[in-house]
Amino acid sequence: MFFILLKKELFVEFRSREVTLSMLVFGLSIILTFAFSSNVSPTIIANYAPGMFWIMVLFVAVIGVHRSFSYEKEFDAFSMLISAPIDRGFIFLSKWISGFIFLTIMEALIIIPFFKFLMIDFPSQPWIAIGTTMLINCAIMAIASLVSGIAMRARLSEVLLPVLLFPLVSPVIIAATKISGSIMAGDPFSFWQIWLLIVLTVIVIFGLVGYTLFDFIAEE
Amino acid sequence: MPAVLTVSNISKSFDRRPILKDISFTLHQGETIVLMGKNGVGKSTLLRILARIMACDGGQISFQNKDLLKGSPCDRHKLLYLGHAPAMYTTLSAKENIKLALTLRGMTVGLSEIQNQLNYFGIGTQSNDPISIYSQGMLQRLKLAYAELVNWNLLLIDEPFSGLDTDGVGLVETALHRWKEIGKSLILVLHNQSRAKEFGDRILYIQNGSIE
Numbered sequence: 001m002f003f004i005l006l007k008k009e010l011f012v013e014f015r016s017r018e019v020t021l022s023m024l025v026f027g028l029s030i031i032l033t034f035a036f037s038s039n040v041s042p043t044i045i046a047n048y049a050p051g052m053f054w055i056m057v058l059f060v061a062v063i064g065v066h067r068s069f070s071y072e073k074e075f076d077a078f079s080m081l082i083s084a085p086i087d088r089g090f091i092f093l094s095k096w097i098s099g100f101i102f103l104t105i106m107e108a109l110i111i112i113p114f115f116k117f118l119m120i121d122f123p124s125q126p127w128i129a130i131g132t133t134m135l136i137n138c139a140i141m142a143i144a145s146l147v148s149g150i151a152m153r154a155r156l157s158e159v160l161l162p163v164l165l166f167p168l169v170s171p172v173i174i175a176a177t178k179i180s181g182s183i184m185a186g187d188p189f190s191f192w193q194i195w196l197l198i199v200l201t202v203i204v205i206f207g208l209v210g211y212t213l214f215d216f217i218a219e220e
Numbered sequence: 221m222p223a224v225l226t227v228s229n230i231s232k233s234f235d236r237r238p239i240l241k242d243i244s245f246t247l248h249q250g251e252t253i254v255l256m257g258k259n260g261v262g263k264s265t266l267l268r269i270l271a272r273i274m275a276c277d278g279g280q281i282s283f284q285n286k287d288l289l290k291g292s293p294c295d296r297h298k299l300l301y302l303g304h305a306p307a308m309y310t311t312l313s314a315k316e317n318i319k320l321a322l323t324l325r326g327m328t329v330g331l332s333e334i335q336n337q338l339n340y341f342g343i344g345t346q347s348n349d350p351i352s353i354y355s356q357g358m359l360q361r362l363k364l365a366y367a368e369l370v371n372w373n374l375l376l377i378d379e380p381f382s383g384l385d386t387d388g389v390g391l392v393e394t395a396l397h398r399w400k401e402i403g404k405s406l407i408l409v410l411h412n413q414s415r416a417k418e419f420g421d422r423i424l425y426i427q428n429g430s431i432e
Contacts, residue, residue, distance in 0.1 A: 004323055015311040015350075075351070075359075076305030080317075083271045083307070084324035085297040220274040 001086050005094035012071065013102065023064045023106040030056045031110060035117035046120045050180035053114060054173050057107065058140065058166075064102050065144040066161055068095060069152045078152075082218045092145060092214035096207070099141040104134060120184075129183050132196065136176040139199045142206035143169050149210070149217045175199050221248040223282075224374055224405045225270070230279035231429075232265055239265055241429035243279070247374070250403040252396075254410050254420030261426045263409045264304065267376045270407070271301030283374065297325070298373035302366075302380070306359045310352035314338055317351060318366050329369055337365040341391055356383030364395055375399065378409045 013019050034052055038045060072078035081091050115122055123129040144165055151160040175195040182192035225247040232240040239262040247253055255263045268274040270281060272288060281288040286295040301307075308317035318334050338347045341361040346354070351362065360383050367375060380392050396419050399406060410416045416423050425432040 001324075008320055011316075012309055012311055071310070074310045076303060076307045077309045079271075079273050079301070079303060079305070079307035080309075080321050080324065083273055083296075083299075083301045084321070085293045085295075085326070086324055087293055216275070219272065220268065 002090045002093055005081070005086075005090055006097055009068070009094050009098035010101070013068075013098070016071070018071070019064045019067045019102050020105060022067060023060045023102060024109055026063055027056055027060045027106055027110045028113060030059065031114050031117050038118075042119055045118050046184065047181075049114075049118055049120050050184060051177045052118075053180065054136070054176045056114075057103070057137075057176075058169060058173055060106060061099070061103055061140050061144050062162055062165060064106070065095075065099055065141070065148045066158060068099060068102075069148045070157075073152065078218075088215040088218050089211035091218065092149060092210040095149070096141050096145040096210065099145055100134075100138050103137045103141060107133065107137070123183050124186055125183060129180070132179050132183065132199075135196070135199050135203065136172065136179070139172045139202040139206070140169060140176075142203055142210060143172065146206055146210040146213075146217075149214060153220055171198060172202050221250055223247065224249050224251075224284060225407075226280075226282040227270070228280040228282075230266070230269060230281065231277045232262065232269060232274070233277055238429050240269075240276075240426075243426075243429075243431060245424060245431060247405055247407065249405055250400075251421045252400055252406040252408065252419055254408045254416040254423045255426060256410060256413075256416055256423055257426035262429060263426055264378050266426070267301065267378055267407065267409060268303065271299065271303075271376055272296060273301065273303075298371070299376070300367060300370050300372035300374070301376045302363045303378045304382075306351065306363055308351055308362070311350055313349055314343060314347045314351055314354075314362050314365075317362075318369065321366060322369060325370060327370070334365075334369065337368050338362075340368075341365045342387065357385055357388050360384050361388055361391065364392060368395065372404070374405045374407070376407050379411070380408065381410070381412070381415065 082088060147165045147168065148161055151157040151164060154160045175198040178195040179192050179199070223246045228244050230240055230243040231238065243266060245253070255266065257263055265274060269276045283295060283299055288296060308321065312320065315331060315334050315338070319331065322329050335344060335347055338344045341364055343358050343361050343365070346358065351359065354362065360380070381389055384392060396406070400419070408419060
């Protein structure tokens, strides 16, 4: 059932392309703003780049996850899912994994403009950077999917989503910045393993909480 | 006839304002109950609670002798809810939406069979169009086509005649009569007294949160 729901998420997005396009346009506009508004040395930019990147990813993730849940509200489409005789935890898992896929695609498309426009060097260990980035995406989307599910039923969901999400996701963004900064600087794994453990803990906790609680969260 | 649905002391409040207070009734196999009452008395809310789309504040619901509120999702396999909105995705076509909805219910139905139902309900030529461009009447017909394809035992349907032209009303009437004849159980929300008497074995009036 999980794969049916995941296929549905991807198919609906393939038809509208609203989530990925809005994420991409927003991400590129932030990069351009960063690139043209800062006039400091490449060393300073390189120090701030990981934080800028993850803040941008956070905003882009909010846009993506909000759109992903808001089309469930059109024509009350969410009722099709929650009235079906399926484990509602799978709805959360499909939202989480599809959000992860959209965020990763968006990052793959904007990562080169990010490095080129900010004139910073690519990390010397690209596979480690890619692997950790995917884990961080997974953690961000686990929290975002759960919070979006909670906020979706609220009247001011577009306001409630960032208000609930930003405090919860801030440990992941801090950890992500530290991890990316360390990888960019070529630091050994022991320097940043604690931050990776934080990310992994968030994935496990929010994955389990989301799967377990979505049955109650989904109901009006 | 055995009881299909037993509703005991269901209550629901919005912003501490009670909408439903200790609603209790039993629906038997093959029986049709019509819910009536003024706008905002909680008819649609009650249907959404029975379909487990909305949480209730208290009470119990038993469907085919299984606790609907605490039991497994499979326990509501034979229960179908059709609300005001179509509960389908605007970017997908009628065929894709029905196919998806049936797959979520564990059913495998061919596209030709779906097309046949859509043809019967008069929306066959638009079956590949996204439903975002459908009129209210077409969406109502789409829901009925979907209901014909699902193997349900209890249908919860909210205002099935709204937005329909004369032909559409005829299709709904035919479908309701057929479902009653083959012994299906229904709970309808209607506003028209004569239709309620025509289709309902019992009419429950909701007033001040209770069944009068």
